[in-house]
Amino acid sequence: MRAFVAVKVPDRPLLIWPFKGLSADGGMKIYGTGDLHITLSFIGEIERGRLSDVTEAVARAARGTGPFEIKVGGLGSFQGRRGPRTVWVGAESGGNLEKLAERISEELDGKGIGHDRKKFIPHITLARFRNERGAPSASSLIERYEGDDSFTFTCRKITIFSSELGPSGAVHTPLSEIPLRSVA
Secondary structure (H helix, E strand, O other): EEEEEEEEOOOHHOOOHEEEEOOOOOHEEOOHHHHHOEEEEEEEOOHHHHHHHHHHHHHHHOOOOOEEEEEEEEEEEEEEEEEEEEEEEEEEEOHHHHHHHHHHHHHHOOOOOOOOOOOOOOOOEEEEEEEOOOOOOOOHHHHHHOOOOOEEEEOOOEEEEEEEEEEEEEEEEEEEEEEOOOOO
16 A cells, blocks of 8 residues: 555645636646645555554654644745646744654654655645646746745644545545644
């Protein structure tokens, strides 16, 4: 199964409404509000029997981290060759997301669990263009909303998801949840 570790984002339809008019441009796939998350670590293919090791690693990484605020706002993109390929909204947490991602990476390494080692950039993917060149027409939309603040929410848990690829995109299913608790 494919797996990843993430913070689930509360449903906020306002995050995706600017993209409704662009959905046909470049084969854009807009993520539904129920699928929005901040990926802390992408594991990829893993045997189901190793799920307990992943859960244990994430729990160790989260130990002593209590709930914290995440401010969501400001559009950005990861570029294709001719325009935006992935459109995202930023996530700011005073460094908490970055610390968690780093500790999760270390704990997964300690358990011998492979995972993506890309530099962690806290963001919520809103849309992807299927065309690897990107969509130049999306640039003006991103510029229009790049400074907007959307909302703040409290992160109270980390979720381990499975990700099953299908014809209409990935289906994410929660497998395990690790609550965040401060050490008293």
